[in-house]
Every structure is written in structure tokens, then in C-alpha cells.
Amino acid sequence: MEMVYEFRLPDVGEGVAEGEVVKWLVKEGAEVKENQPLVEIMTDKVNVEIPSPKKGTVLRLMAKEGEVIKVGQVLLTINEQGEPSAVPKASTPRAAARLQTVAQTIPRTSTPAVQVEKKPHEILATPATRKLARDLGIDLSLVRGTGPGGRITDQDIQTFKSSGMKPTAVTVTVGAPGAAEERIPLRGIRRKIAERMVKSKHTAAHVTHVDEVDMTEIVQLREKAKISAEKRGVKLTYLPFIIKALIPALKQYPFLNATLDDEKQEIVLKRYYNIGIATDTEQGLVVPVLKYAERKSITQLGEEIARLSERARAGQLNLDEIQGSTFTVTNVGGIGGVFATPIINYPEVAILGVHKITKRPVVKDDQIVIREMTYLSVSFDHRVLDGAMAARFMSTIKQYLEDPKLLLLETD
Numbered sequence: 001m002e003m004v005y006e007f008r009l010p011d012v013g014e015g016v017a018e019g020e021v022v023k024w025l026v027k028e029g030a031e032v033k034e035n036q037p038l039v040e041i042m043t044d045k046v047n048v049e050i051p052s053p054k055k056g057t058v059l060r061l062m063a064k065e066g067e068v069i070k071v072g073q074v075l076l077t078i079n080e081q082g083e084p085s086a087v088p089k090a091s092t093p094r095a096a097a098r099l100q101t102v103a104q105t106i107p108r109t110s111t112p113a114v115q116v117e118k119k120p121h122e123i124l125a126t127p128a129t130r131k132l133a134r135d136l137g138i139d140l141s142l143v144r145g146t147g148p149g150g151r152i153t154d155q156d157i158q159t160f161k162s163s164g165m166k167p168t169a170v171t172v173t174v175g176a177p178g179a180a181e182e183r184i185p186l187r188g189i190r191r192k193i194a195e196r197m198v199k200s201k202h203t204a205a206h207v208t209h210v211d212e213v214d215m216t217e218i219v220q221l222r223e224k225a226k227i228s229a230e231k232r233g234v235k236l237t238y239l240p241f242i243i244k245a246l247i248p249a250l251k252q253y254p255f256l257n258a259t260l261d262d263e264k265q266e267i268v269l270k271r272y273y274n275i276g277i278a279t280d281t282e283q284g285l286v287v288p289v290l291k292y293a294e295r296k297s298i299t300q301l302g303e304e305i306a307r308l309s310e311r312a313r314a315g316q317l318n319l320d321e322i323q324g325s326t327f328t329v330t331n332v333g334g335i336g337g338v339f340a341t342p343i344i345n346y347p348e349v350a351i352l353g354v355h356k357i358t359k360r361p362v363v364k365d366d367q368i369v370i371r372e373m374t375y376l377s378v379s380f381d382h383r384v385l386d387g388a389m390a391a392r393f394m395s396t397i398k399q400y401l402e403d404p405k406l407l408l409l410e411t412d
Contacts, residue, residue: 005054005078009041009071016319018070019043021063022188023134030058032078039075040134042188046319047131056080066187124151132157135283135315154314189284200346203262205382208341211394214364215357216372217404229299239277239331240301242354242376244407245400247273247294250327253393255385256350256378257326267384276325276345277305279312286312287345289325333357339375349384352397353377 009019019041026038037049038058059077063069123140124147125133132154133140143160145152186194200206218241229236250257254269261268273294276287288308293301311317328345331354342353357374364371376397380390400407 003080004059005056005080006074007038007053007076007078009069009073009075010050011071016043016071018068019048020068020187020191021065021075022047023065024061025049026058026061026076028058028061032056032058040131042192044192044319044322046317046322047135047188047315048319049131050075052078054078054080066185125153126151129154129157131315136161189281189286193284196346197343200344203346204260204344204349206341206344206379207382207387207390208377208379209387209390209394210339210375210377211391211398213374213376213398214362214371214402215374218401218407219357219372221404221407225298229302232299232303234299234302235306236299236302237305238333238357239305239329239354240298241407242331242352242397242401243275243290243293243301243329244298245397246275246327246329246352248400249393249396251294252396253385253389255389256380256393258349258384259326259347260349260381260384270326272326274324274326276328276348277308278328278330278342278345279309281313281315283315286317286322287325287328288312288317288321289323291324328352329354333374339377341377342379344379344381349381350390351379353379 020043021039022042023040024038025040026032026036032038032052032055034053034055035051038052039050041048041050056078059079061076062074063076069075124145125140129152130140133143133152136157138157138160140152143152143156146156147153215238218238222236222238222241226236250273254271255267257270257273259268259270260266272292275290275293277290279286279288288311290296290301290304290308296304308317308321311321325345325348327348328351330342330351332340333354333356336356339355340353342351344351353376355375355377357372359370360373361368362371362373363369376394378390378394
């Protein structure tokens with residue numbers, strides 16, 4: 001007996017109620033195997049490949065790319081026996097009624113009900129490499145593999161991209177060829193960022209406080225520490241030192257390591273320190289979470305930051321790695337600029353902006369000297385704390401950064 005199976009969007013993680021269809025990996029009429037990836041879904045800035053629970057033939061794709069669907073909503077229908085029919089025949093009145101209901105919910109298109117998918121020549125590539133190609137809009141059939149047996153590697157993908165070959169990603173150009181405007185769908189991470197930023201700006205009462213910090217001692221300390229860190233395979237940046245100085249400041253001023261429960265009208269103070277690290281990727285801004293940062297040494301922080309950043313840029317983060325942050329740090333120092341006013345990572349109540357370290361003339365002990373200076377900015381929710389507390393919080397961070405002896409006492 002032929003059966004239509006309605007595959008619904010499963011619960012892919014705690015607190016996830018919906019997801020965006022980023023890319024269909026199958027077509028209507030295609031035969032699929034059990035556990036074969038069907039669709040790429042974005043949930044909370046993480047792309048998840050949803051596998052097929054059944055073997056059969058794809059009848060209908062029930063959502064378009066870029067569409068947001070709820071958990072439990074039908075993603076697609078599958079003929080479990082793989083029969084090439086849009087709606088299989090029912091052998092009982094009850095089954096006929098059920099299939100009629102399914103047929104009524106299937107949107108009609110000008111596309112034939114069944115499209116036989118042509119099988120391309122065998123392409124050797126790992127799932128991670130295939131995902132990288134999809135993210136970059138690259139057709140793997142055009143890439144020459146240099147790995148064992150002709151396997152395509154991540155480096156082959158990057159080489160293909162840098163060669164200037166035209167990717168398969170499609171953008172819609174407005175007007176005649178050569179027009180000065182281009183329309184790009186607001187999808188994926190970019191749309192999720194837009195939603196988050198708008199919600200934060202429309203909910204929290206944003207205020208930013210800026211402080212100047214003398215980083216000369218930290219610069220010297222890092223120069224000494226990075227040699228031993230390199231022996232452990234760790235590229236030590238300034239960020240672990242800043243996070244190490246951040247923890248005692250958060251302990252002293254716990255209202256910055258908090259969330260505001262708008263529904264219950266309660267401020268929730270967090271006694272653990274999960275630091276979100278805003279990370280620039282080709283797809284957009286992602287915030288992996290450094291769990292229990294207070295328990296880690298500077299070198300351990302450096303190792304964990306490097307690991308999370310690498311996974312973020314490769315699009316390999318899982319939901320656990322981007323959830324549960326209590327405070328966020330965004331570091332634009334490596335790019336440049338004087339200082340910025342970052343937007344709070346809602347529902348947190350504060351975010352620290354780290355900026356470029358530059359040599360500047362300053363007055364120290366009544367003498368003009370050249371020091372390594374930077375600006376730190378903290379944007380905070382004025383509903384939860386006031387400017388005086390934010391200023392004291394920043395003064396504490398500054399104290400630890402300008403006197404590394406205090407900072408080392410915090411290092412295990």
C-alpha cells in the first residue's frame with residue numbers, strides 16, 4: 001500500500017520554536033534514502049541539516065527557501081514506497097480522506113508533480129566541505145579535487161573561490177544589464193542579525209560609556225606570554241587578558257552580568273560567567289559562547305577563543321555553543337576605528353566594546369610619554385543599571401588592565 005508521509009520540522013534544540021529554510025538539498029520527484037540530508041534550516045544563527053526519516057520519493061516541498069516555519073509544521077511529503085505519483089491512491093475511505101486533505105494543502109505550481117533528478121558524476125567530499133561549498137554558492141561539480149582519490153578539500157573550495165570563477169549563488173538585479181542597483185534577499189544569518197538588533201534597540205534603553213585605558217603593561221605581558229602559548233599551539237591575542245580583567249569587574253558589579261525578565265518584571269543576576277565572543281564571519285556576525293570563563297587561565301581562554309572562532313567561521317557551531325551567554329564582548333580593534341557603541345546582545349543587559357591599541361602621547365607623572373592606549377566602551381540597559389555603576393564597572397576593568405599584577409592573581 002502506498003503511503004504519504006508528512007515530515008514536520010522537528011525540535012532541533014532547547015528553546016527553538018522556528019527555523020528558516022536556507023536551502024533545499026533535494027527536489028520534488030527525487031528519491032531519498034533514510035538519513036539523507038533533506039534541507040538546511042537556520043535556527044538562532046546555526047545552520048542545521050535535517051535528515052530524512054524515511055526512504056522514498058519526495059512528493060512536495062512545502063516551504064520556499066527563505067521562508068520561516070514553525071516546529072511541527074510540514075516541511076515536505078514523501079511517498080514511502082518511492083512511487084512516482086504526486087498523491088498516491090488510497091485503499092480505504094479513511095486513507096482517501098486523509099490524502100485528500102494533504103492534496104488540498106499542497107500549493108499548486110507550474111512545475112510538474114514529478115521531476116526526475118539527474119544523478120551527477122560522483123563527487124568525493126566530506127559533509128563539512130559540501131556545506132562550505134553551499135555557503136559560498138559554489139557548484140562542487142566545477143571544482144577539481146586535489147585530495148586522495150580526487151576528493152575535494154576545503155582548500156580546493158577556497159582556491160576555486162579566489163580564482164574568480166562565478167559562484168552558483170543567484171542575486172536579482174533590478175533593471176537592464178549594467179543597472180546601478182542590486183537586490184539581495186534578506187535571509188539566513190543576515191535576517192537573524194536584523195531581527196536580534198531591532199528587538200534589542202526597541203526593548204533595551206541603550207546608553208554607552210567610554211573609558212581610556214593604558215595597555216602598555218598588557219602589551220609587554222602578552223609579548224612574554226605568547227612565546228610559551230605558541231609552544232602549546234595557541235595564538236595569544238589581547239582578548240583573553242581583557243576577559244580575565246572583565247570577570248572580577250562582573251563579580252563586583254553583578255547587575256551587568258544579568259538579564260531582565262520583562263514578563264515577570266524581575267532582574268536575573270547570573271552567578272556564572274559565560275562570555276559571548278562576537279565573531280566576524282563571511283556569513284555575518286555570530287556570537288559563540290565561552291562557558292564558565294571564570295574557571296579558565298589566560299592560556300586556556302586563548303585556546304577556547306581560537307577553537308570557537310574557527311568553528312564559527314567554518315559554520316560548524318552547534319546550538320549549545322551559541323546559547324547561554326551572560327555578557328558579550330565585541331572586539332573591533334583588529335579592524336580599526338576610534339571607538340563604537342555596540343548594541344546589547346538581548347536579553348543580556350550590557351556589552352563591552354574593545355578597540356584598537358595605538359601609541360599615543362599621554363601625561364604620566366607630569367611627563368609627556370608614549371604609551372599603548374585604547375578605548376573600551378560599554379553599552380548597557382538603563383532600565384537595569386545607571387551610568388554611575390557602568391562607570392565604576394569600567395574603572396575596575398581599567399584597574400586590572402593597567403596593573404597586570406592584579407590580573408595575574410586571577411590566573412590559575
